[in-house]
Amino acid sequence: MALRMGVERNATSDLVVRAPEGASPRAADPRPAPSPQPRSPRFVGRESELRDVLDALAPGRPAALVVVEGEAGVGKSRLVREALTHREVRSAGGVLTAVCPPFREAPTFGPLIDAVRDGRPQGPAGLGLSPLAGVLRPLLPEWAEDLLPAPEPLTDPGAARHRLLRALAELLDRLAVRVLVIEDLHWADDATLDFLLFLTTRPTRTIHLVLTYRPEDLPADSLLPRLTSRQAAGAPHTRLALRPLGVADTAELVSSMLDDDHVSEAFSTFLHARTDGLPLALEESVHLLRDRADLVRREDEWVRHALADIAVPPTIRDAVAERVARLDPDARTVLEAAAVLGEPASEELLFAVAGLPADRARPAADAAVRCGLLTDGPYGRLAFRHALPAQAVYDGLTARNRGRLHGRAGTALEAEPQPSPIRLTHHFRCAGDTGRWLTHGEGAADLALAAGDQSAAAALVHDLLTIPRLPAQDIVRLVRKVPLHTYGRFHNRDEVVRTLRDCLTGEDLLVRDRAGIHMQLGRILHAAGELRASQQEFGWAIDGLVDDPAQAARAMILLGIPTDSPLPVTEHLRWLDRAEELINRAIPAEKRLFYVVSWSTALLQLGEETGWQPAGGFLLDEDRVAPGDVVQLNRGLLNSGACAMSWGRYADARRLLTCALDQASRHRIPGQHMMTAANLVHLDWFQGRWDDYPTRVDALAESEDDPRFLAEKLLLHGLYDLAAGDSRIAEERLGTALDEGLRGGDLLLQAEPAGALGRLRLTAGDVGGALAATDRVTGTLTAKGLWVFGAELMPVRTEALLAAGRADEAERLTEAFSRGTRGRAIPAAAAGALVCRALLAEAHGPAARAADAWADAAAAWRALPRPYEALLAAAREALCRIASGASDQGIAQLHGVRRALDTLGARSEADRVAAALRARGEAAPVVWRGGRRGYGDRLSPRETEVVRLLLNGLTNREIAAALSRSPKTVAAQLKSAMRKSGVTTRTALAVSAAKAGLTPDPVTHPKA
Incomplete structure (x- = not known):
């Protein structure tokens, strides 16, 4: 929040701070009296918000969630501190306060662990923790002697994370924490946010949660917004958005800093106009005015010099910089050290980073505290009172000085009994000390893995892999630590991929090491949606994975997934057969579930009935499922449901996907929840549940990290745009979705948008455009012999070929499609094959035979059910009936189809049917379905x-x-x-x- 600069000259008006009424007059003194040392401001302007917080935390109330949001310096922390000092809150039980540090490398559960460590210096003795608490050993190594041994590691990351969350919740319960405060949640690590989600959904939760954050600094993919939508039934929720103070509250705050003297309206208006009423900016301004001697006492009142004499600094940063410049060099050095440390620090640590002996550093620290920038915190630690002044001091450092101070900070922290690897990583990276950055970054990744936080570990390893000229042996060691594709945000993916490929050009790599890098590179590309390129890497990796059957089986399964690579279906199936044999022979039974889910999914995508065999097992009673299997079982439900939808088994698809959505919600599996919700919306499209459809697509969670998910949203929008007649935007969206599918080689994202784009162009009379849209994908499916995706594409391609006069090609394609789906229980593909036959019958005649063929196609679509396609086929049937001489029957059928299309929401097709009726002399008035009338292309x-x-x-x-x-x-x-x-x-x-x-x-x- 910037202080605004630029004031009009007004040399005649002074701004005054008057003495309170009734005060004894003072003798006139021509010399200005020294300005007072401003006090800390009183709590003003937040009485209503304070009552809301106190009501939420009142004794006897259910465990509440209190979220306080607002820009930096608006007073979030002050509001929370005021609430915690009230007797009714203190009587509720223990309060644990954690503050998230502004580090790029956020430590796993860092704020919580630091708060627990500080609040329980004697360790866990006497808490009565269960054996589950053994998983906390990596996070609290100084407690290791008093904790039971860690349980056996779990291979599934989701299960390991869930177990750790349970252990942390038990620890807070044993510590009798009743109010958990976490400040600056916009800087929180994902693990901490996961834990908060876990707490908020516990039906037996007894801990009040008080959270503060800055909306403007909240990452777009943060889990924080989900906290407000995942509350247990009956749990109160209070959300407060703090805004800057008004003029009256500004006057009261400034007065409280100046011995409660009355502040004139002119002075308060002046300050409010230049600070927007931001409490921190007001406080800094009053301190600055005092430091400049701009506040002087004349006779019986405090007076500020004329406005023309002083220019208010344009930003808080400038104000802080000017205040710091007025301090002696040692005090400035202490402030710079505190800014580099970025969190509360002991005197010894602060003085070591400052590079000052205690006899000089202690008076300097006292001066920094007196000036109001530093404050004495809990446990004898010093820190900046606000984050903004700390950032202002840090930004004012030169790059050389900043790096030097970070180096000192890292060296000083290394000497502590239990140094934090993540803090050491941060400081040595900022210092440019690549050797110690690598050492401690690798230690931090190990710690994150031990805590079940694969995303944090992958992020750390990614950064380490970008160290310039990193030796090949270090790269090999790092890529073995963590599956790099698990890091969703992947902010440096291209650089990491380049590093791995450069490493593969070396001549000194062992075969096993080379295979490991190919495997990791393939998984990174696979996660990025570049399936074709990823399969090349997996193929190169397999020969070197003879000693690692788990990785070899995974590579074989990934090679079995159908892409638009030259591999035919038979080759994909060969890889899956090899994978099945290896899984049964070399993977322990208790660890097979992940591989079984992946193997069965690949088979279903190839149209193989054997892929359904494991699906029933994914619906096991949860009471009979080991905690470590929940994520994989739910993945099985999601994948089986998505494949059932592709096959046209819509009842099975809805049952599987609904179950997957429920479990993903209850077990807090955000990625699976997001994809399941998208699949259910897609299923609604197929089944004609189009009410408020665009809004439901828009409401799907965004995922900029997954290009395939974004392409899926574009496809869903484009399908509706096409049916509604918005051809221009439909063309754009469908084309973008198809481009994404073609870029990555993902056949799941090629067939449907290609078919929809071809249909759009056929409707516009652009036969060449329709052939161009469908040519590449049709060629891939035909060459591979993969027909399970043909329902959306082959009818459009057949119609385009017929329109182009290429009837022989249309007949060959239809015959191949029909032969490929014959004998397979793939209802959607079977219905699509019937449409292709009806198109050929219509082209060759007679009309009565074509009408019967269209009736068969319509019946097949209705059986799924898929009403939109059924109505399109019924309309073609009706036109053929009319052409065969059965005009009355055909006209009546067209009227019925037109009404049904309009009711469905397919405005474009309904208009075309209406035009066909009018061309035959039939009245076709606009149909209104009742209820609220739509706004069409107008804004509501x-x-x-x-x-x-x-x-x-x-x-x-x-x-x-x-x-x-x-x-x-x-x-x-x-x-x-x-x-x-x-x-x-x-x-x-x-x-x-x-x-x-x-x-x-x-x-x-x-x-x-």
């Missing part, structure tokens, strides 16, 4: 509200706060507005709205 009133606030420059979160809607609803309404306006970005929507005459909302709405 609620969408208009959102767009007008967008024109004001508000973010989605700010719009949501202004309109009392959820950010997800606002996002969906903006997406709908973009769709109607034919644009794909917020900027383009704003331009389109302005051109259409829409104006910004004249009301000033508060920001979230």
Whole structure:
């Protein structure tokens, strides 16, 4: 939050701070009295919010979740501190406060572990912890002697994480924690957020959670927003969005810093205008005015010099820099050391980083405390009172000085009894000490793995792999530590891939080491959606994995997944047969589930009935399932459900996917929850459940880390756009989805968008465009002999070939498709083959035979059920009936089809059927289904509200706060507005709205 600069000259008006009424007058003194040392401000302007927090934490109330959000310096921490000092909160039991440090390398459960360690220095003796607590040994090594041995490691990362979460919850219970405060949650590691999600969904939770964060610094993929939607039934939830103070509260805060003297309206208005009422900015401004001697006493009142004499600094950073510059060099050095450390530190550590002897450092620290920048914290530690001044001091350091101080910090921390590898990694990386960065970064990755945090371990290893000129033996050792693809954000994927490929060019690698790097590289590419390239790496890896059957089996399964590589289906099946043999021979029974799920999924994607055999086992009663198998069983449900949908077994698909969604929600498996929800929306498309469909697609969680998921959302939107007649935006979305599928070689993302894009172009009369859209994917499926994906593509390709006069090719394709699906229980492909035959019958005649063929196709689609395709086939049947002379029957059928299409929401096809009726002299009035009338391509009133606030420059979160809607609803309404306006970005929507005459909302709405 910036202080605003630029004041008009007004040499005649002083700003005054008057003495309170009734005070005894002082003798006039021509010399200005020295300004007072400002005190810490009183708690002002937050009485309502404080009552809300106290009500939530009141004794006897169910365990509450209190979330306090606001920009830096707005007073979140002060509000929490005030609440914790109240008697009714203290009487509720123990309070544990954790603060997330602003490190790029966030330590696994770091804030919680530090808080526990500080709050329980005597260790775990007497807590009565169960054997489960043994898993805490890697996190609390100084407690190891008093903890029971760690349980046997679990191979499944999700199960290991779940066990660790249970152990942490037990530890808090034994510590009698009743209020857990976590500040600056925008800097939290994923493991800590996972733990909070775990706590909030425990039906027996007794711990109040109080969380603070800055919305503007919250990562886009943070788990924090899910906390508000995962509350156990009956658990109270309080969400507070703090905003800057008004003018009156500004005056009260400043007065409290100046011996409660009255602050004139002119002075308070001046400060409020230049700080926007941000408490931290106000506090810094008063300190700065005092340091400059701008506050002087004349006669009986405090006076500030004329406005023309002083220019308020433009930012808090400038204000802090000016205050620091007024301190002596030793005090400045202490502040710089504190800023580099970034968290509360003991005097010994702080003085070591500052490089000052105690006799000089202690007075310097005292001066930094007196000036209000540093504060004495718990356990005798010193830290900045606020994060913004700390960042201001840190940003003011030169790169050389910053690196030198980080090096000192790392060296000093190394000498501590139990140094934190993640902190050492941070400091030595910032210091540019690559040797010690590698050493401690690897130790931090080991610690994260021991804690079950694979994502954090992978992130650390990724960074280490980018160290310039890293020796090959170090690369080999690092890639063996952790499956790198588990790191979703992958902020340096390209650099890591380049490092691994450069390493493979070396001549001194052992065969086993070379295979390990190929395997890791393949898995990274596979996770990135580059399936074709990944399979090349797996093929190169297998010969060197003879001593690692688990990795070899995994590579074979991944080679069995159908992509648009030249491998035919028979070759994919050969790899899966080898994998099955290896799994049964070399993988222990208790560890086979992961491989069985992957193996069966690949078989189902190839259209092999044997892939269904394990599916029943995925529906086992959860009471009979080991905790470590929950994630894999749920993956089996998700994958089997998705394959059932591809096959056209829609009842099975809904049963499996609904069960998967429920379990993913209850067991907090976010990635599987996201993908399952998307599959259910896709299933709704097939089955004609189109009510509010675009909004439901928009509401699917975003995942910028998974390009395939984004392509799936584009496909779902594009299918609806096509049916609704929005051809231009449908072309854009379907084309982008197809490009993504073609880029990565993912056949699941090729056939359906290619078929939909071809249908769109056929409807527009662009036969050449339809052939171009379907050519490559058809060639792949035909060459591989893979027909399970043909339902969406082959009918469109057949129709395009017939329209182009290539009937012989259409007949050969139809025959191959029919032969490939014959005898297989793949209902969708079978229905698609019937459509191809009906198209040929229509092209060759007679019309009556074609009508019967279309009737067979329509019946097959209805049996699935798939109403949209069934209605399209029924419309073609009706037209053929009319052509055969059965006009009355055909006309009546067309009327029925038209009404059904309109009811479904397929406006484009309904209009075409209506046009066909009118061409035959039939009346075809606009049909209204009843209820609220739609707005067509016009913005609804609620969408208009959102767009007008967008024109004001508000973010989605700010719009949501202004309109009392959820950010997800606002996002969906903006997406709908973009769709109607034919644009794909917020900027383009704003331009389109302005051109259409829409104006910004004249009301000033508060920001979230």
